Amino acid sequence: MNLSDSKKKLALAGIVCGLVAVCLAIYGNPANMAFCIACFIRDMAGALGMHQAEVVQYARPEIIGLVLGAFIISFATKEYRSTGGSSPMIRFVLGMIIMIGSLVFLGCPLRMVLRMSAGDGNAWVALIGFILGVGTGAFALKKGFSLGRAYVTNKTGGMVLPALMVGVLLLSVFTSLLKSSESGPGSMHAPLILSLIGGLIFGAFAQKSRMCFAGGIRDVILMKNFDLLTVIVGLFAVMLVYNLVSGNFVLGFNTPGVIAHSEHLWNILGMYAVGFAAVLAGGCPLRQLILAGQGSSDSAVTVLGMFVGAALCHNFGLASSGTSLNPETKELVAGAVTTNGKIALVICIVVCFVIAFTNKRKEA
Amino acid sequence: MRQKELKLVVTFHTTADAMAMEKACKNAAVPGRLIPVPRMISAGCGLAWCAGLENRAQIVGLMEQTGIEQEELHECMV
Numbered sequence A: 001m002n003l004s005d006s007k008k009k010l011a012l013a014g015i016v017c018g019l020v021a022v023c024l025a026i027y028g029n030p031a032n033m034a035f036c037i038a039c040f041i042r043d044m045a046g047a048l049g050m051h052q053a054e055v056v057q058y059a060r061p062e063i064i065g066l067v068l069g070a071f072i073i074s075f076a077t078k079e080y081r082s083t084g085g086s087s088p089m090i091r092f093v094l095g096m097i098i099m100i101g102s103l104v105f106l107g108c109p110l111r112m113v114l115r116m117s118a119g120d121g122n123a124w125v126a127l128i129g130f131i132l133g134v135g136t137g138a139f140a141l142k143k144g145f146s147l148g149r150a151y152v153t154n155k156t157g158g159m160v161l162p163a164l165m166v167g168v169l170l171l172s173v174f175t176s177l178l179k180s181s182e183s184g185p186g187s188m189h190a191p192l193i194l195s196l197i198g199g200l201i202f203g204a205f206a207q208k209s210r211m212c213f214a215g216g217i218r219d220v221i222l223m224k225n226f227d228l229l230t231v232i233v234g235l236f237a238v239m240l241v242y243n244l245v246s247g248n249f250v251l252g253f254n255t256p257g258v259i260a261h262s263e264h265l266w267n268i269l270g271m272y273a274v275g276f277a278a279v280l281a282g283g284c285p286l287r288q289l290i291l292a293g294q295g296s297s298d299s300a301v302t303v304l305g306m307f308v309g310a311a312l313c314h315n316f317g318l319a320s321s322g323t324s325l326n327p328e329t330k331e332l333v334a335g336a337v338t339t340n341g342k343i344a345l346v347i348c349i350v351v352c353f354v355i356a357f358t359n360k361r362k363e364a
Numbered sequence B: 001m002r003q004k005e006l007k008l009v010v011t012f013h014t015t016a017d018a019m020a021m022e023k024a025c026k027n028a029a030v031p032g033r034l035i036p037v038p039r040m041i042s043a044g045c046g047l048a049w050c051a052g053l054e055n056r057a058q059i060v061g062l063m064e065q066t067g068i069e070q071e072e073l074h075e076c077m078v
Helices: A007-026 A037-047 A061-076 A088-105 A109-117 A121-142 A155-174 A192-209 A213-223 A227-246 A264-281 A285-293 A297-315 A339-358 B015-027 B053-066
Strands: B006-012 B033-036 B047-051 B070-077
Touching (some): A007 A192, A007 A227, A037 A061, A037 A088, A037 A109, A037 A285, A061 A285, A088 A264, A088 A285, A088 A339, A109 A121, A109 A227, A109 A285, A121 A213, A121 A339, A121 B015, A155 A192, A155 A285, A213 A264, A213 A285, A264 A285, A285 A297, B006 B015, B015 B033, B015 B047, B015 B053, B053 B070
């Protein structure tokens, strides 16, 4: 089925992915974090012992499902193509930047859209930063930014990340080696089989529709093309309806339990870094997982960068805290961005500029 | 809504090559526009150059002249 020959079908892909997110939220994923790539990679990094934040450790089957869903559908439809060799270490750094920016904001672009659909004003503020970041990346593209071409590699090269994901799945099902949170967001999850199926479906539809949050805005800026944005609008519409019907829609800024903070400048800068780095890396966190599933070793390296970035965020105190209610006093405790997080984020943005304007296409 | 027509679609190894093609075509007044790579051609999300079939020789010549390397030339409904 060609999902991209009309805007209606693209919107349908977004709606299906939105329904997956709704199901996962209903069956136990954290409220307002039904499906977040950054948060879930952070949880997986915790499960693997890469960081020691006890409340965010769980081998999220959704991430495994996304990669395997893209791998299976691309293999079945003869679109699997093992490629690599396009500045892998720069992509690794971009993956780290994407994760640091996401965890300062508290969510990837997918979760930003989910939070927007639930009325979280902070996510709408962060959208400004994301658009500016993508715009800066698009400007760099216009100025000749390039990480160099990828080459076709041995067929098995692109299968490494999907195989590693199968390994993590087997460890989580058959052993007790992986860490698993007993409280906090990491302890809140839908049943494993449902999460895995949800991830597989989401991954397959994202592969077929080329869903990409950064790409959607990039295409509007560079070509006034709204195709990719249509997928996002479909996803947003489903989540908005669900939130309105279920009573989860709360318009405001300081909403406890949402896992968000109201430091506007840092919400903007966090998503600015994510948007900028995502355009330079050729896709948002979700897209990186999908590209890795369909054979790109370059994207797989970006994903590894995101894992390391997540570990750094919690080992060095870069991740922000969310607004919450003190369980004893019932007072509102405002979420905050840490000083380390602010310093790291400024460094990340500087590094993005260095990467963007020092890696140029070679003139013939 | 715009009717789909059979067009010449040039794909490139990198987005930067596509951007360079846009610049070269503008400078040489060769008609065409940047588009997302059509889904029927690729599962990737890069950019392609789309032009009328009648501009094929002109476009191939321009790419040779400017050293812009194509990935492939396609004829497809866009």
